[in-house]
Amino acid sequence: MNAPHPSKVAGIDPTVPTPAHTASPTSPTSTAGPAPVPAPHPPTPGTVLQDRLAGWVSDLTTLHELTERLTRTTALDPALRELLAAGASLVGARRGLVVLDPGDGLGPRTTLGLGLGRADLGLLETVPRGALPYDPGGGETVHPDLLAEDGLDPRHREVAVRLDYAASYALPLATGSAGRLGAAVWFYDEPAEPHERQRHLAGLYVRHATEHLARLLEVERTRACMATITAELLPTRLPRVAGVQLAARHRTGPRGGGDWYDALPLPDAALGLSVGSVTGSGPSAVAAMGRLRASLRAYAVMEGEDPVAVLSDLELLLRLTEPARSATALFAFCEPALRKVTLAGAGHSPPLLIGERRTEFAETTVSAPLGMLACWEAPSVEIQAEAGETVLLYTDGLLHRTGDPMDRAFARLHAAAAGVPRAVRHDPGAVADHVLRTVLPDGLDTADSDEDVVLLAVRFG
Template sequence: MNAPHPPKVAGIDPTVPTPAHTVAPASPTHDAGPSADTTPSVPAPAAPAPGALLQDRLAGWVSDLTTLHELTERLCRTDALEPALEELLRAGSALVGARRGLVVLEPGDGLGPRTTLGLGLGRADLGHMETVPRGSLPYGALLDTGANTGSGTNTATSTGTSAEIVHADLLAEDGLDPRHREVAARLGYAASYALPLSAASGRLGAAVWLYDEPAEPDEHRRHLIGLYVRHAAEHLALLVEVERARARTATITEELLPSRLPRVPGVQLAARHRTGPRGGGDWYDALPLPDAALGLSVGSVTGSGPSAVAAMGRLRASLRAYAVMEGEDPVAVLSDLELLLRLTEPARSATALFAYCEPALRKVTLAGAGHSPPLLIGERRTEFAETSVSAPLGMLACWEAPSVEVQAEAGETVLLYTDGLLHRTGDPMDRAFARLHAAAASIPRSLRSDPGAMADHVLRTVLPGGLDAADSEEDVVLLAARFD
């Protein structure tokens, strides 16, 4: 056991440097008479000017407020949960003078989201900390009960609804959990300072900063970090609600889409779907039809959010009914769908593409309403089907467009997609179409027997550099049908 020694006080590395406020010393006066002693003398320290102490104190307050204003402004510019947590850790690190830290998001209502994020700690480091018994972690008591606990040199204080847990010298504590001692030695931290994340809506989690040597923030630094964390917790509470709303919308969207694709002899199917943060109205469907036929559809309802998701569900369900009754005539299917949309939801429009597939003949009859043409991918050709240009559903008094027949060869794949795939690229439409064509043409031969692998390749190639991230504004749908 290490010998106990007095902890030092951690300083602060402010993001805004504190201006120096000094008072110039009064100039010494000398007697110019002939009897004056010419030997230089050390002037006595000048007394502070009236109000100098008050001026310095006010200057310190202004500096603190400036620092907090800059940090909270940077935090408020974050619009997603993970960047906000990262900013919280960086700002807290500067305020308490610690190099590393972690934040545990664990809302008290149990509804999530739950996550752990580290500053200066890798995934393996966080994994080591998770092996420590929860009650022995530097922040464990804040998550379990929020009550103040203490053992050894650990101190915990509480003011109102805020609390803190300070381990000024972990390795010198008699009651430290052996596993915690082992992990602290492995990761190289000797002290910690933890604060709860609590908002008006309840507990959100806890944040802890780790010191490489025995240390603790002084009272002034604790006051600053307390002010900052209280503001940060309210901002995080709003982002948690946004994240929950996004998750609920995404869940509803997924439930409105097929949970699995049908198995139809002569054709293999695969689908990929990416939902935007507000929830969009893109859909896909694959429906077995009489006479061993197959109906394929993709489409997009205008708008975003729960109303667009609900409209998408109604439109997709209606299209399935029309496909069962008259699927062999795609123009009739879309005409009925357009009439329904115009009568029941006159303020909304949609694009759609419906394809009637006969796998035994490898023949596809399709019609589109303002939708991008499907892509035919094979060993000897990669080309867009030449569908006629037509208006979206709900835009004209009466929609009408001719159908197109596509004859596929054995081993060829028909790729249906929504416009979100093109919009996520950020390119003009002509370049986006060229990018999609190049991505389809570059599919390796080893992947062409698997429509799912082909769809994944197209996504990775068309949307590189994170454009396929879940928080993109546009929905994306890919539906691939490979004919045997």
């Protein structure tokens, strides 16, 4: 009776060939001479089936582990590096490169190497496009012995000799749903090529990786689009006003947020300064931020010398046009010649005054955010700065990104400001950078976060 054929698993053909052997006849007993050595028993159909099933389980386990590691990547660069390393282990290669070049032409375009430096990648780019060791628009490309190939492009041969690789195997990053994204190629030091099982596993893995890359690519494009829109809604440059130096730093999350800053020249050599944050994230929050900032500029031109009136008008606009949204805001009327700042805040953190002899938070009144009360109003306060001092305005995202309770976050901010090196205190941009790096160490200032961060530094001469 024939052994049952198992079902096909993960695209691997499980057909078991019929064993070509027969049972050995029983040898007669002999009374003379040594006993005959029994012939080795050929494998039974059951043993063959068990070995093959064990191979399938091993392959599936390997694919599961590699795809799990890939799925945990959340950005294009680490995903591409993971793809290269996993593919190299599957096809038995030591080096490789991946080219991301989406077929729709919208980018981004990048090339990453495994075991290849920047100069090596640049050398490979000198090979004519039609003679490259991969074809982004085609199927797999196998060069088992490059130097022995007839018709190999001379430049490709020269590059292969200089980089000391003798064979290559490439797969396109392309599926029906994801389209064409690029290609991955792995290099062998000696003439070689992956066997059928390796090709099959690599093909399964690369198809899964392509779908994952397509999702990350869409996220990257959305992020870039939101960053561009946000940047366009914020000042492209800060004004130059006698008596003060200005610097701003802005960090936004991957979905885009509603934090803003602004600096607007006003009549009589005055300056209007504002920072604020709209609740929520994503396109709607970015759009609301743009509308509020534009409205605040108009109110500042009309009645900037009265910050309370400016924020009262902004609060009325927010309640009438966006009743489901709230915002924090701070507006300051700055008179550089007098080194005086008159400000009002709505649910916003107090400014920080940084100087040689003092580092202290301004004494502002506690008030609700805009849109939270039927009618907002709070008294204004004045800050009298001295020559060389910097007033730092910031949004709450700087404090929230620390992950600390607010009292500890404020203490960390104060310590960072007090520790600004004397050599850079004359530069408001350097002051803002120091505060960012100190309050948010280990790259937290640039890491992805739902919290936007805005700093506006104003140094008085």
